[in-house]
Amino acid sequence: MSFRTFKRRLKRRLGLLPPKYKSFVLGSAENYDLMGRDQFEMLKFWGLREDRYLLDIGCGSLSGGRFAIRFLAPGHYFGIEPQQWLIDEGLRREVGPGVIAAKRPQFSNDTAFNLSVFGRQFDFMVAHSILTHTSQTQMRQLFSAAANAMSPRAVFLATYLQGDSDYTGADWIYPGVSLYTFATIEAFAREHGLRCAPSNWRHPGRQIWLVFYRDSNEDFVADRRRASAMQSATAVQPGALAPA
Numbered sequence: 104m105s106f107r108t109f110k111r112r113l114k115r116r117l118g119l120l121p122p123k124y125k126s127f128v129l130g131s132a133e134n135y136d137l138m139g140r141d142q143f144e145m146l147k148f149w150g151l152r153e154d155r156y157l158l159d160i161g162c163g164s165l166s167g168g169r170f171a172i173r174f175l176a177p178g179h180y181f182g183i184e185p186q187q188w189l190i191d192e193g194l195r196r197e198v199g200p201g202v203i204a205a206k207r208p209q210f211s212n213d214t215a216f217n218l219s220v221f222g223r224q225f226d227f228m229v230a231h232s233i234l235t236h237t238s239q240t241q242m243r244q245l246f247s248a249a250a251n252a253m254s255p256r257a258v259f260l261a262t263y264l265q266g267d268s269d270y271t272g273a274d275w276i277y278p279g280v281s282l283y284t285f286a287t288i289e290a291f292a293r294e295h296g297l298r299c300a301p302s303n304w305r306h307p308g309r310q311i312w313l314v315f316y317r318d319s320n321e322d323f324v325a326d327r328r329r330a331s332a333m334q335s336a337t338a339v340q341p342g343a344l345a346p347a
Protein backbone atom coordinates (compact mmCIF):
# COMPACT_ATOMS: atom_id res chain seq x y z
CA MET A 104 0.00 0.00 0.00
CA SER A 105 1.39 3.43 -0.96
CA PHE A 106 1.80 6.13 1.68
CA ARG A 107 -0.91 8.18 -0.09
CA THR A 108 -3.44 5.33 0.11
CA PHE A 109 -2.53 4.74 3.74
CA LYS A 110 -3.04 8.43 4.55
CA ARG A 111 -6.44 8.49 2.78
CA ARG A 112 -7.61 5.36 4.60
CA LEU A 113 -6.49 6.77 7.92
CA LYS A 114 -8.38 10.01 7.24
CA ARG A 115 -11.52 7.99 6.40
CA ARG A 116 -11.15 6.01 9.64
CA LEU A 117 -10.85 9.24 11.59
CA GLY A 118 -13.95 10.65 9.87
CA LEU A 119 -11.95 13.41 8.13
CA LEU A 120 -12.97 12.08 4.70
CA PRO A 121 -16.39 10.65 3.72
CA PRO A 122 -16.56 6.86 3.34
CA LYS A 123 -15.60 5.79 -0.18
CA TYR A 124 -19.03 4.26 -0.94
CA LYS A 125 -20.48 7.78 -0.53
CA SER A 126 -17.75 9.90 -2.13
CA PHE A 127 -17.42 7.58 -5.15
CA VAL A 128 -21.03 8.14 -6.23
CA LEU A 129 -21.85 11.70 -5.23
CA GLY A 130 -18.63 13.34 -4.07
CA SER A 131 -19.50 14.12 -0.47
CA ALA A 132 -21.44 12.68 2.43
CA GLU A 133 -23.69 15.77 2.36
CA ASN A 134 -24.60 15.17 -1.29
CA TYR A 135 -25.19 11.49 -0.58
CA ASP A 136 -27.68 12.28 2.15
CA LEU A 137 -29.38 15.29 0.58
CA MET A 138 -29.61 13.99 -3.00
CA GLY A 139 -30.59 10.48 -1.89
CA ARG A 140 -33.43 11.73 0.28
CA ASP A 141 -34.57 14.20 -2.36
CA GLN A 142 -34.66 11.50 -5.05
CA PHE A 143 -37.03 9.46 -2.90
CA GLU A 144 -39.24 12.47 -2.07
CA MET A 145 -39.49 13.20 -5.78
CA LEU A 146 -40.51 9.62 -6.61
CA LYS A 147 -43.29 9.79 -4.02
CA PHE A 148 -44.41 13.14 -5.43
CA TRP A 149 -44.63 11.47 -8.85
CA GLY A 150 -46.86 8.76 -7.41
CA LEU A 151 -44.58 6.02 -6.10
CA ARG A 152 -46.67 3.80 -3.80
CA GLU A 153 -45.80 0.61 -1.93
CA ASP A 154 -47.28 -1.67 -4.56
CA ARG A 155 -45.49 -0.13 -7.55
CA TYR A 156 -42.33 -1.52 -9.18
CA LEU A 157 -39.20 0.65 -9.28
CA LEU A 158 -36.04 0.25 -11.33
CA ASP A 159 -33.05 2.28 -10.07
CA ILE A 160 -30.61 2.54 -12.99
CA GLY A 161 -27.01 3.00 -11.81
CA CYS A 162 -28.15 2.65 -8.20
CA GLY A 163 -24.60 2.93 -6.84
CA SER A 164 -24.46 2.48 -3.07
CA LEU A 165 -28.21 3.16 -2.72
CA SER A 166 -28.17 6.84 -1.78
CA GLY A 167 -31.83 6.95 -2.83
CA GLY A 168 -32.45 3.21 -3.06
CA ARG A 169 -32.16 2.71 0.70
CA PHE A 170 -35.35 4.75 1.25
CA ALA A 171 -37.22 3.09 -1.60
CA ILE A 172 -36.28 -0.42 -0.44
CA ARG A 173 -37.73 0.27 3.02
CA PHE A 174 -40.86 1.89 1.58
CA LEU A 175 -41.81 -0.54 -1.20
CA ALA A 176 -43.53 -3.89 -0.78
CA PRO A 177 -41.25 -6.96 -0.77
CA GLY A 178 -39.79 -7.69 -4.21
CA HIS A 179 -40.69 -4.30 -5.71
CA TYR A 180 -37.24 -2.64 -5.76
CA PHE A 181 -34.76 -3.45 -8.55
CA GLY A 182 -31.33 -1.90 -9.05
CA ILE A 183 -28.75 -2.03 -11.83
CA GLU A 184 -25.18 -1.25 -10.84
CA PRO A 185 -22.00 -2.60 -12.51
CA GLN A 186 -19.88 -2.19 -9.36
CA GLN A 187 -20.96 -4.87 -6.91
CA TRP A 188 -18.87 -3.37 -4.08
CA LEU A 189 -21.12 -0.29 -4.10
CA ILE A 190 -24.25 -2.41 -3.75
CA ASP A 191 -22.62 -4.47 -0.99
CA GLU A 192 -21.53 -1.41 0.98
CA GLY A 193 -24.89 0.31 0.54
CA LEU A 194 -26.77 -2.78 1.71
CA ARG A 195 -24.44 -3.42 4.64
CA ARG A 196 -24.05 0.14 5.88
CA GLU A 197 -27.33 1.81 4.88
CA VAL A 198 -29.98 -0.91 4.74
CA GLY A 199 -29.14 -3.80 7.06
CA PRO A 200 -29.92 -7.54 7.10
CA GLY A 201 -33.44 -7.31 8.56
CA VAL A 202 -34.70 -4.98 5.84
CA ILE A 203 -32.88 -6.94 3.12
CA ALA A 204 -34.54 -10.18 4.25
CA ALA A 205 -37.97 -8.56 4.52
CA LYS A 206 -37.90 -6.50 1.30
CA ARG A 207 -35.81 -8.76 -0.98
CA PRO A 208 -34.34 -6.09 -3.32
CA GLN A 209 -32.91 -7.48 -6.56
CA PHE A 210 -29.78 -6.33 -8.35
CA SER A 211 -27.94 -6.78 -11.62
CA ASN A 212 -24.36 -5.85 -12.58
CA ASP A 213 -25.33 -5.29 -16.21
CA THR A 214 -23.13 -2.73 -18.00
CA ALA A 215 -25.02 -2.33 -21.29
CA PHE A 216 -28.23 -0.65 -20.15
CA ASN A 217 -30.04 -3.93 -20.62
CA LEU A 218 -33.17 -3.13 -18.64
CA SER A 219 -34.85 -6.46 -19.42
CA VAL A 220 -32.52 -8.41 -17.11
CA PHE A 221 -35.24 -8.80 -14.50
CA GLY A 222 -37.82 -10.00 -17.02
CA ARG A 223 -40.48 -7.48 -16.05
CA GLN A 224 -41.76 -3.97 -16.73
CA PHE A 225 -41.65 -1.09 -14.26
CA ASP A 226 -44.03 1.67 -13.16
CA PHE A 227 -41.14 3.93 -12.16
CA MET A 228 -37.59 4.20 -13.36
CA VAL A 229 -35.02 6.56 -11.92
CA ALA A 230 -31.53 7.40 -13.18
CA HIS A 231 -29.89 9.97 -10.93
CA SER A 232 -26.55 11.27 -12.18
CA ILE A 233 -26.36 8.77 -15.07
CA LEU A 234 -27.06 10.81 -18.23
CA THR A 235 -24.40 13.11 -16.76
CA HIS A 236 -21.79 10.45 -17.61
CA THR A 237 -23.09 8.54 -20.63
CA SER A 238 -21.91 8.77 -24.21
CA GLN A 239 -24.51 9.44 -26.91
CA THR A 240 -24.52 5.75 -27.87
CA GLN A 241 -25.14 4.74 -24.27
CA MET A 242 -27.93 7.28 -23.91
CA ARG A 243 -29.63 5.88 -27.00
CA GLN A 244 -29.24 2.33 -25.64
CA LEU A 245 -30.79 3.45 -22.39
CA PHE A 246 -33.79 5.09 -24.05
CA SER A 247 -34.34 2.10 -26.32
CA ALA A 248 -34.31 -0.29 -23.35
CA ALA A 249 -36.40 2.08 -21.22
CA ALA A 250 -39.14 2.25 -23.84
CA ASN A 251 -39.43 -1.56 -23.65
CA ALA A 252 -39.25 -1.80 -19.88
CA MET A 253 -41.75 0.94 -19.04
CA SER A 254 -45.31 -0.12 -18.29
CA PRO A 255 -47.92 1.94 -20.24
CA ARG A 256 -48.37 4.50 -17.43
CA ALA A 257 -44.74 4.51 -16.33
CA VAL A 258 -42.63 7.56 -15.65
CA PHE A 259 -38.86 7.59 -16.00
CA LEU A 260 -37.10 10.36 -14.08
CA ALA A 261 -33.48 11.14 -14.89
CA THR A 262 -31.06 14.01 -14.36
CA TYR A 263 -28.81 15.67 -16.89
CA LEU A 264 -26.37 18.56 -16.98
CA GLN A 265 -27.19 21.20 -19.52
CA GLY A 266 -24.52 22.31 -21.98
CA ASP A 267 -24.38 24.58 -25.02
CA SER A 268 -23.21 21.57 -27.04
CA ASP A 269 -23.16 17.79 -26.68
CA TYR A 270 -20.53 15.45 -25.27
CA THR A 271 -19.08 13.57 -28.25
CA GLY A 272 -16.78 11.12 -26.45
CA ALA A 273 -17.28 7.43 -27.18
CA ASP A 274 -17.24 6.26 -23.56
CA TRP A 275 -18.83 6.64 -20.16
CA ILE A 276 -16.95 9.53 -18.53
CA TYR A 277 -16.15 9.23 -14.80
CA PRO A 278 -14.87 11.13 -12.98
CA GLY A 279 -15.88 14.05 -15.13
CA VAL A 280 -19.27 14.77 -16.65
CA SER A 281 -20.97 14.71 -20.03
CA LEU A 282 -23.07 17.75 -20.92
CA TYR A 283 -25.97 17.73 -23.38
CA THR A 284 -28.46 20.16 -24.80
CA PHE A 285 -32.10 19.50 -23.97
CA ALA A 286 -32.87 19.31 -27.70
CA THR A 287 -30.48 16.37 -28.16
CA ILE A 288 -31.89 14.40 -25.25
CA GLU A 289 -35.43 15.07 -26.42
CA ALA A 290 -34.57 13.92 -29.96
CA PHE A 291 -32.90 10.70 -28.73
CA ALA A 292 -35.92 9.91 -26.55
CA ARG A 293 -38.31 10.56 -29.44
CA GLU A 294 -36.42 7.98 -31.56
CA HIS A 295 -37.85 5.41 -29.15
CA GLY A 296 -41.34 6.78 -28.78
CA LEU A 297 -40.71 8.59 -25.52
CA ARG A 298 -41.65 12.17 -24.71
CA CYS A 299 -39.34 14.22 -22.54
CA ALA A 300 -39.83 17.37 -20.46
CA PRO A 301 -38.22 19.12 -17.48
CA SER A 302 -39.93 17.64 -14.44
CA ASN A 303 -39.69 20.98 -12.59
CA TRP A 304 -38.48 19.18 -9.47
CA ARG A 305 -35.64 21.10 -7.82
CA HIS A 306 -32.22 19.44 -7.62
CA PRO A 307 -29.95 20.15 -4.65
CA GLY A 308 -26.99 20.45 -7.07
CA ARG A 309 -26.63 21.68 -10.66
CA GLN A 310 -28.42 18.81 -12.35
CA ILE A 311 -31.84 19.06 -13.97
CA TRP A 312 -34.55 16.44 -13.49
CA LEU A 313 -36.29 15.32 -16.66
CA VAL A 314 -39.35 13.13 -17.03
CA PHE A 315 -39.69 10.62 -19.89
CA TYR A 316 -43.12 9.20 -20.67
CA ARG A 317 -45.46 7.95 -23.36
CA ASP A 318 -48.14 10.02 -25.09
CA SER A 319 -50.79 8.00 -23.23
CA ASN A 320 -49.52 9.42 -19.93
CA GLU A 321 -49.53 13.04 -21.07
CA ASP A 322 -52.29 14.37 -18.77
CA PHE A 323 -50.82 12.89 -15.62
CA VAL A 324 -47.35 14.21 -16.45
CA ALA A 325 -48.69 17.69 -17.24
CA ASP A 326 -50.48 17.75 -13.86
CA ARG A 327 -47.38 16.70 -11.90
CA ARG A 328 -45.14 19.15 -13.78
CA ARG A 329 -47.52 22.00 -12.95
CA ALA A 330 -47.69 20.98 -9.28
CA SER A 331 -43.93 20.66 -9.13
CA ALA A 332 -43.39 24.10 -10.65
CA MET A 333 -45.76 25.65 -8.09
CA GLN A 334 -44.05 23.84 -5.24
CA SER A 335 -40.61 24.99 -6.41
CA ALA A 336 -41.84 28.58 -6.77
CA THR A 337 -43.06 28.70 -3.16
CA ALA A 338 -40.17 26.73 -1.62
CA VAL A 339 -37.69 28.54 0.60
CA GLN A 340 -34.56 28.96 -1.50
CA PRO A 341 -31.34 27.46 -0.12
CA GLY A 342 -29.46 30.17 1.73
CA ALA A 343 -32.60 32.28 2.27
CA LEU A 344 -32.45 31.58 5.99
CA ALA A 345 -28.72 32.25 6.31
CA PRO A 346 -27.81 35.13 8.61
CA ALA A 347 -27.12 38.38 6.76
Ligand SMILES: C[S@@+](CC[C@H](N)C(=O)[O-])C[C@H]1O[C@@H](n2cnc3c(N)ncnc32)[C@H](O)[C@@H]1O
Binds near residue numbers: 160183
Ligand atom coordinates in the same frame (compact mmCIF):
# COMPACT_ATOMS: atom_id res chain seq x y z
C1 LIG B 1 -22.71 9.37 -10.15
S1 LIG B 1 -23.04 7.74 -9.66
C2 LIG B 1 -24.76 7.88 -9.18
C3 LIG B 1 -25.20 6.74 -8.32
C4 LIG B 1 -26.66 6.82 -7.84
N1 LIG B 1 -27.59 6.92 -8.92
C5 LIG B 1 -26.84 7.96 -6.86
O1 LIG B 1 -27.54 8.93 -7.18
O2 LIG B 1 -26.29 7.87 -5.75
C6 LIG B 1 -23.15 6.87 -11.22
C7 LIG B 1 -23.30 5.35 -11.04
O3 LIG B 1 -23.52 4.74 -12.32
C8 LIG B 1 -22.85 3.50 -12.33
N2 LIG B 1 -22.67 3.02 -13.74
C9 LIG B 1 -21.59 3.09 -14.52
N3 LIG B 1 -21.82 2.52 -15.71
C10 LIG B 1 -23.09 2.08 -15.69
C11 LIG B 1 -23.92 1.36 -16.61
N4 LIG B 1 -23.48 0.99 -17.81
N5 LIG B 1 -25.18 1.04 -16.23
C12 LIG B 1 -25.65 1.41 -15.01
N6 LIG B 1 -24.91 2.09 -14.09
C13 LIG B 1 -23.66 2.41 -14.43
C14 LIG B 1 -21.57 3.81 -11.60
O4 LIG B 1 -20.91 2.63 -11.17
C15 LIG B 1 -22.06 4.69 -10.46
O5 LIG B 1 -22.42 3.93 -9.35
